[in-house]
Structures are given as structure tokens and as C-alpha cells.
Amino acid sequence: MAEDLVLDTAIRDWVLIPLSVVMVLIGILRYFVSKLMLSSQVPDPKIVKEGQVIVRARNLRAAANFIPPKSFRSRRVYFSNEENGLLFVPKGQAQNPQAQMFSDPNMAMDMMKKNLSMIIPQTLTFAWVNFFFSGFVAAKIPFPLTQRFRSMLQNGIDLSSVDVSYVSSRSWYFLNLFGLRGLFSLILGEENATDDTQRMMQMSGFGFDPSKSLGAEKDGLDILQHEWALPKFEHRAEAMLKKLIR
Amino acid sequence: MVSKTEETQLNSLENQVDNGGGGAWEYLCLVRKLKVRRSDKVFKYGLSILNDPKKRSALGPEEWTLYEQVAIAALDCQCLDVTKDCIKVLQKKFPESKRVGRLNGMLLEAKGSWAEAEKAYSSLLEDNSLDQVIHKRRVAMAKAQGNISEAIELLNKYLEIFMADHDAWRELADIYVSLQMYKQAAFCYEELILSQPTVPLYHLAYADVLYTLGGLENLQTAKKYYASTIDLTGGKNTRAPFGICLCTSAIAQVSKGRNREDKESPELQSLAATALEKDYKQRAADKLGLLTSALRSMKF
Numbered sequence: 001m002a003e004d005l006v007l008d009t010a011i012r013d014w015v016l017i018p019l020s021v022v023m024v025l026i027g028i029l030r031y032f033v034s035k036l037m038l039s040s041q042v043p044d045p046k047i048v049k050e051g052q053v054i055v056r057a058r059n060l061r062a063a064a065n066f067i068p069p070k071s072f073r074s075r076r077v078y079f080s081n082e083e084n085g086l087l088f089v090p091k092g093q094a095q096n097p098q099a100q101m102f103s104d105p106n107m108a109m110d111m112m113k114k115n116l117s118m119i120i121p122q123t124l125t126f127a128w129v130n131f132f133f134s135g136f137v138a139a140k141i142p143f144p145l146t147q148r149f150r151s152m153l154q155n156g157i158d159l160s161s162v163d164v165s166y167v168s169s170r171s172w173y174f175l176n177l178f179g180l181r182g183l184f185s186l187i188l189g190e191e192n193a194t195d196d197t198q199r200m201m202q203m204s205g206f207g208f209d210p211s212k213s214l215g216a217e218k219d220g221l222d223i224l225q226h227e228w229a230l231p232k233f234e235h236r237a238e239a240m241l242k243k244l245i246r
Numbered sequence: 247m248v249s250k251t252e253e254t255q256l257n258s259l260e261n262q263v264d265n266g267g268g269g270a271w272e273y274l275c276l277v278r279k280l281k282v283r284r285s286d287k288v289f290k291y292g293l294s295i296l297n298d299p300k301k302r303s304a305l306g307p308e309e310w311t312l313y314e315q316v317a318i319a320a321l322d323c324q325c326l327d328v329t330k331d332c333i334k335v336l337q338k339k340f341p342e343s344k345r346v347g348r349l350n351g352m353l354l355e356a357k358g359s360w361a362e363a364e365k366a367y368s369s370l371l372e373d374n375s376l377d378q379v380i381h382k383r384r385v386a387m388a389k390a391q392g393n394i395s396e397a398i399e400l401l402n403k404y405l406e407i408f409m410a411d412h413d414a415w416r417e418l419a420d421i422y423v424s425l426q427m428y429k430q431a432a433f434c435y436e437e438l439i440l441s442q443p444t445v446p447l448y449h450l451a452y453a454d455v456l457y458t459l460g461g462l463e464n465l466q467t468a469k470k471y472y473a474s475t476i477d478l479t480g481g482k483n484t485r486a487p488f489g490i491c492l493c494t495s496a497i498a499q500v501s502k503g504r505n506r507e508d509k510e511s512p513e514l515q516s517l518a519a520t521a522l523e524k525d526y527k528q529r530a531a532d533k534l535g536l537l538t539s540a541l542r543s544m545k546f
Binding site for chain 2: 045048049052053055056059060062063064066067068071230231233234236237238240241242243244245
């Protein structure tokens with residue numbers, strides 16, 4: 001079955017290239033639309049404070065050996081105190097971030113907007129591709145694949161004897177979807193709204209969960225052993241001075 | 247903090263511009279990026295660019311940032327009319343802008359109308375209560391009015407929310423030292439050391455505060471921090487060896503009656519003294535006599 005199919009160059013001219021061009025143009029359009037719809041989000045003071053607390057606690061953990069033991073201990077108590085420590089989140093209050101997200105109208109609106117701006121163009125383009133560009137072989141993938149990929153890549157092609165390397169235009173669409181990210185970051189600069197894959201990854205881990213990170217920081221602080229590094233410095237200073245004087 | 251390479255770059259650009267070699271726009275961009283305070287030069291060169299319509303249009307959208315930069319530099323040089331003109335231009339272009347509102351507040355501050363400036367800042371804060379720059383401007387205003395206790399209170403409230411802002415910790419430490427509240431200053435310096443443990447400046451300042459506080463434990467800790475400063479600066483710092491000599495003699499004085507021997511680094515003081523003498527011989531030979539007599543009086 002390893003016959004080489006010769007594909008019409010018209011396929012390349014009228015399918016592959018227009019599809020890529022259309023996707024690039026849609027990406028640029030979305031970028032500008034997202035810039036227009038950018039709503040200045042007023043940051044929530046509690047979240048900002050928690051973010052800063054985490055940074056400070058992390059600094060404490062990282063550089064704990066540079067300050068005297070007494071100061072470290074007092075700071076640790078300040079952070080992980082049972083009653084009013086900064087990092088302490090009582091069990092009952094650990095809010096379900098999803099519920100919080102939906103109860104806050106502003107945040108829900110923002111999530112909706114972001115999701116919509118991603119979903120609608122994708123759906124439309126996919127439907128367009130399926131309608132116009134199905135039922136024929138569009139390209140050949142240069143490396144051999146197993147039979148498992150047949151259902152995914154050869155969707156419109158109803159011949160089961162065609163080699164799996166010959167794929168339909170739907171797979172070209174998916175290839176472009178993920179591959180044009182690099183191109184967009186070149187022409188649009190970083191931080192563009194077309195970063196779909198990142199957004200999809202973010203959707204799975206729903207929202208910023210402050211209570212968990214606070215708890216993690218607290219645990220990290222609790223198990224930290226303080227080893228004062230300063231006495232070592234005295235010896236090093238001696239050695240350095242000796243070298244200087246010589 | 248500005249790194250060494252950036253500092254040399256800045257100085258070379260400054261020399262170039264001063265001697266008429268062009269490159270004023272790059273200099274201004276670098277000053278803006280590094281956030282250094284060279285207001286007179288920024289004012290002179292920025293204004294020359296802005297007054298030349300050809301050069302101004304060559305900047306494109308960056309023109310407005312330059313207006314802002316020159317406005318702030320003019321405030322520093324007390325040329326309030328220039329500032330007013332710049333703000334007018336900016337306000338025409340960006341009405342309802344918070345940045346322009348902030349510039350207005352700063353202009354009121356420079357004129358000395360504290361109440362109006364306070365009103366302007368509070369209204370800006372109502373819109374966005376988490377604007378860090380406006381909070382800091384209020385602290386600066388309180389300090390300029392001489393109301394140090396209010397400055398401390400505002401700064402503490404600011405730090406309760408934004409506790410990772412090390413510039414604010416530094417300012418608070420300075421204020422405490424000026425008020426001789428050394429314990430609180432020590433706490434602030436500890437925060438600074440925690441956030442940037444390899445900056446020798448903070449070790450040195452912390453050691454100074456500990457030495458001033460006095461007491462055997464503090465003196466010993468101070469000595470350790472002077473030693474770490476020497477280590478971090480590669481021995482180039484002059485204050486640290488002085489600090490070590492003073493600490494050692496102070497410790498010896500405090501523990502005269504007790505039998506505590508500092509077994510950790512007995513040679514440190516003599517080494518520090520020798521290093522100081524060598525340094526002075528190289529750089530300030532005429533003061534060497536003063537140094538040797540001072541050191542001799544410290545070693546009993």
C-alpha cells in the first residue's frame with residue numbers, strides 16, 4: 001500500500017496557503033479586538049495583599065540564614081501563628097474558588113469575554129474548514145504514523161486503504177492552530193490574545209487559588225531549619241583580608 | 247539598584263551628550279529605565295528636544311512619555327511654568343488620565359499647596375485604592391511637611407498591603423534611623439536583607455544600627471555583619487574594617503569583667519587594621535598618621 005499518491009498542486013494553492021493566510025488574519029483581528037475590549041480591571045485588595053504576603057514569605061524562606069535566629073523565629077511566628085498569622089487559613093474559610101469566581105460579577109464577565117474571544121473564531125473557522133475543505137487528501141506528513149491516527153487525521157477521507165500519512169485539511173487546520181503561536185509572538189510581540197493553548201491550560205486549573213498557596217508557604221516555613229550563615233562569613237572575611245594584605 | 251555596567255553606560259552617554267555628541271534621546275531613555283534622578287540634565291536636553299518641532303515629531307508616540315519625564319524634571323528644578331505647559335499639553339491629549347492627574351498633584355505639591363494636593367491624591371485613590379505611586383507620594387508629602395509621624399503611619403499602612411516593596415522598607419528604615427528608633431530600623435533592615443541578601447549596603451547599614459544599639463549580643467552580631475560586608479564587597483569597602491575594629495574594642499570593653507573569649511576570629515581585628523592601613527597608604531597617605539593613632543587607641 002506504499003504507493004505514492006501524487007497530489008494536485010492546486011490543492012496547495014487553493015487549500016493549504018489560503019487556510020494559513022486566513023488563520024493569520026483572524027489572529028491579528030482577534031488581537032486588535034481584544035485590545036479594544038480591554039477593560040481596566042480594578043485589582044482586588046485582598047488578592048494583592050495575599051500575593052505580596054506570599055512573596056515576602058518566600059523571601060523569608062530563601063534568605064532565612066542571613067538574619068539572626070531570634071528575628072527569624074519572631075517572623076516565623078508572625079506568619080504561621082495559629083490565631084492571626086498571615087499565612088494561616090482556617091479550614092472552614094478556604095473558599096471554593098469556583099464559587100467565588102461566579103459570585104463576583106466582574107470576574108465572571110472577564111472570563112466570559114476571554115473565553116468567547118477564543119471560542120467563537122475557533123468554532124467558525126473549524127466549521128468553515130469542514131464545510132469547504134473536506135473529502136479530499138490535503139497533504140502528506142513526512143514521517144510514517146500508526147493506524148491509530150487514522151480517525152483523527154483522515155476524517156473526511158472514507159477510503160481505509162490510504163496511507164495514514166495522507167491527511168485531510170482538518171489536520172492542517174489543527175497544525176496551524178498550534179503552530180502559528182510562534183509567528184504571532186514574532187509579529188505581535190509578546191502578550192497577545194491568540195495564546196490559546198496557554199489559555200486552555202489555564203482553564204483546567206480554575207483561577208487563582210490563594211488559600212492553597214498560602215498553606216503551602218506556611219508548611220514550607222514550618223519545616224525550615226534556621227542555620228545562621230553569618231559566623232561562616234567571619235572566617236571568610238578573615239581569609240579575604242589575609243589575601244588582600246599579602 | 248543600578249548595576250556597574252549600567253552605571254558606566256549611563257556615565258559615558260552623559261559625557262557624550264554633555265560634550266555635544268548627540269544621543270540625547272538614548273540618554274533620556276536610559277535615565278527613565280534606570281529611574282535615576284538626573285533632573286537638571288533631563289530638563290535641559292528634554293526641553294531642547296521638545297522645543298524643536300522636527301525632533302518632536304520624530305519621536306512619534308514616545309513624545310508623551312518625554313513630556314511626562316520633562317514635567318517631573320522641571321518640578322525638581324523648580325521651573326513650574328514649564329511643568330504647567332507640559333501638563334496642559336498632556337491633558338489636552340489624554341483627558342481623564344490618572345497619570346496626568348498624578349502630575350497635577352505633584353505640581354500642587356511643588357507649589358506648596360499641601361491641602362489641595364492631598365485632595366487631588368485622595369480623589370485619585372478613590373478610583374483605584376491600590377495605586378502604589380500615589381500612596382508613596384502621600385508619604386513623601388507628609389515627610390516634606392515635616393510631619394514625620396504621619397509619614398511613618400502612612401508608610402506602615404502602605405507596607406501592610408504591599409509588604410514586598412523593598413524601596414518602601416528602605417525609606418522606612420531611613421526615617422526610623424533619623425528618629426533614633428533603632429530597634430524598628432533594625433527590623434526594616436532585616437526585611438531588606440531577606441529580600442536582597444547579596445547587597446552589601448544593607449548588611450553594612452544593619453551592622454551600623456546594631457552597633458549603635460549596643461549590648462554584647464548586638465555588638466557580636468554587628469561584627470558578623472561587618473565581616474559579611476567585607477566578604478560581599480571583596481574587601482573594597484572602607485567602613486566595614488573600621489566597623490570591625492570598633493566592634494572588637496567595644497566587645498572587649500563590655501566583657502572586661504567576664505571571661506568570655508571571642509574564639510571565633512581572634513585575628514580579625516588585626517587583619518582589618520592592617521588592611522585599613524594598606525588602603526590608606528594607597529589612597530590617602532597624608533591621613534595615615536591619623537589612622538594609626540586612632541587604631542592604636544582602640545587596641546588596649
